[in-house]
Amino acid sequence: MRSEALLSVCDLRIAFGAVEAVRGLSFDVLPREVFAVVGESGAGKSLTARALLGIVPRDATVNGSVRLRGGADPAAERGRRIALVPQDALSALSPVHPVGDQLAAAVRSVRRVSRKEARARAVAALDRVGIPDAARRARAYPHEYSGGMRQRAVIAMATVNEPDVVVADEPTTALDEDRRERVLRLLAEQREAVGAALVLVTHDLDVVRDHADRVLVMYAGRAAELGPVERVLGHPRAPYTAGLLAALPQDGPRRRRLPALTGTPPAPGALGPGCAFAPRCPLAVAACHEDEPEPQAVDGRTVACHRVADVPEPIREFL
Amino acid sequence: MTDPLLDVRGLVVRYGPVTAVDHVSFTLDAGETLALDGPSGCGKSSTALAVLQLRRPHAGRVRFEGRELTSLTDRELRPLRPRMQPVFQDPYGSLSPRHRIRDAVAEPLKAQGRWNADDGPARVAELLEKVGLDPSSGDRRPHELSGGQCQRAGIARALACEPRLLVLDEPVSALDASVRAGVLNLLADLQDELGLGYLFICHDRAVVRHVADRVIEMREGRITSEWRPR
C-alpha cells in the first residue's frame, strides 16, 4: 500500500458459489485523481465499484481487502468518507421526501449538527451542482425535478459530506451524448470543489480518455492493464487493450472494415486455466492457454500478459 | 435517371399535439448508407417508424422502389414489408425469448408463404452462416446467446426475405466495444454483397462517421444540416 493512497484494494475476489467474477484485483486510488475502471459487460467492473463501498450482493463471497487511508473499513464510512453515484439516478432518491430533507438527513447521519445547519449544507450542495433557486427547490420532491436536475441532485447527495472518494458507477450510460458530457463535467467540477478522488466506472474509452488520470482495464474479472491514461490508451501494451482500441470506429480516412476482435467476452465460470483473453488473442502462444499471466510492471504501467517482454510497442502492428 | 431506393418528401408525424417529425425530406440510393443523427427526442426514431409505415405519417410522401407507400392499405403493404426491414437497438427485445433462433429466422419466410419443408432449413442455415453465426446457434434461445450474437440473429431474420432496405435503429449502441466492430463489419459486407440501402439511426459520432455516406442531423423534428463524412 502506497502511504499516500486514499483507498487500497488488495487481491479482491468476489465469487458466487464456485464461480469467481472478480479474480484477484489490486490497486490504489490516490488523492484527488480520477481513476477509471473500464471493461465490457461481465468484466466485473460494477461488482468491483460497489465492493469499494462495501456493498456486495447477498449471495457473494468476498475475499481480499478494501481499506481507506488509516485502515478504516469503507462500509463503515459510506456516505462520510466514501460515497456512491449510482447508475440509476432515481434509485438514489426516495420519492416520498423532499430532496432537501434527504440531503439534510444524509448530513445528520454522519455529523452532529443542528437541523438548521444540515439544511444549510443541503441547500449549499444543491446550489453547488447548479440547481437554480436551490433554497426553494430543496423543498420540492424528486418527481418535480427534470431528469437532468435529478441527476444533479444525486451528485449533490454523494458530495454533500465532502467525501475523500466518490465512486460513480456508469453515471452516464442511460444518457445521450450531450447530456453525458454535462454530467461528466459536473462530476469533475464537484470532485474539484470538495477535493475528492473520483472512481469512474465506464465501458466507454472516450470517457476515459477525456476525463481520467489513470485507468484500470478489466477483462474477465482481472486487470489486463493499469496505468496512466496517456500511456495505457496512447501506447497500450496488453493485447486486449490494443485490440479494443483498434476496433473503435474513429475519425480519419475511411476504413470500410474495422480490425475487429473475434468472439465475445467470456462469461464468468466459463474460463479455462490460462489467460482469459487467450481464445480471442491474436498473439496467444501455448503457454497462454495453460497459465494465467501475473501483473508485472512494464513501461510505466502494469500489464498481465506472458508476451509483454517480447512484443514491442506499438503492438497494434502485431495484432 | 433511375428512381432512388427511398424518396421521402415533407414527412410529418404527430403524437397528439406534439409534432415529432416536421416536414422531413431525404432520398437514399441502393448500396448507400444515410445516417440520421441527433439527440434523443429529436424525431429520428419516429422518422424510421414512418418510413417503415409502422407509424402512419400525418402528411408527406414515402416512395420506396418507385411505389408510394402512404396511400397503400395495410393489406397492400404486406407483400412489400419484407423488402424494408427494421433492426432494433436491443438485440434481445426484437427476438421472442421463447423461440429458438432457427424458428425466429424462419418466421418471416413462413409469414410470407415462402417456407417449404424441403429447402427451408437449408435456407435458415445459410442465413445464419451469412451473419457469422455457427449453425448450432439455431438450436439456442436468445438468452443463451451474447448480445452480439443476438444482434446477428436479428440481422439474419431481417435478411430472410431478401430486403432492399434496412432501417437500423441504433443497432450497435447496446453492444460491447469489442463486439461492435464485428457487427459493423458484417453490415458493411452485406451491403457490398447485396447492394442494400441503409437508413442508419445513430447518436454516436464516431460510428456515424465510420458508416455513413451522408449524414442528416435532426433537432426538434427538423433537419438542421446535411453533410458527408469525407
Ligand code: SF4
Ligand atoms: S497472455 Fe497470451 S493470450 Fe493473454 S493477452 Fe498475453 S499474449 Fe494474449
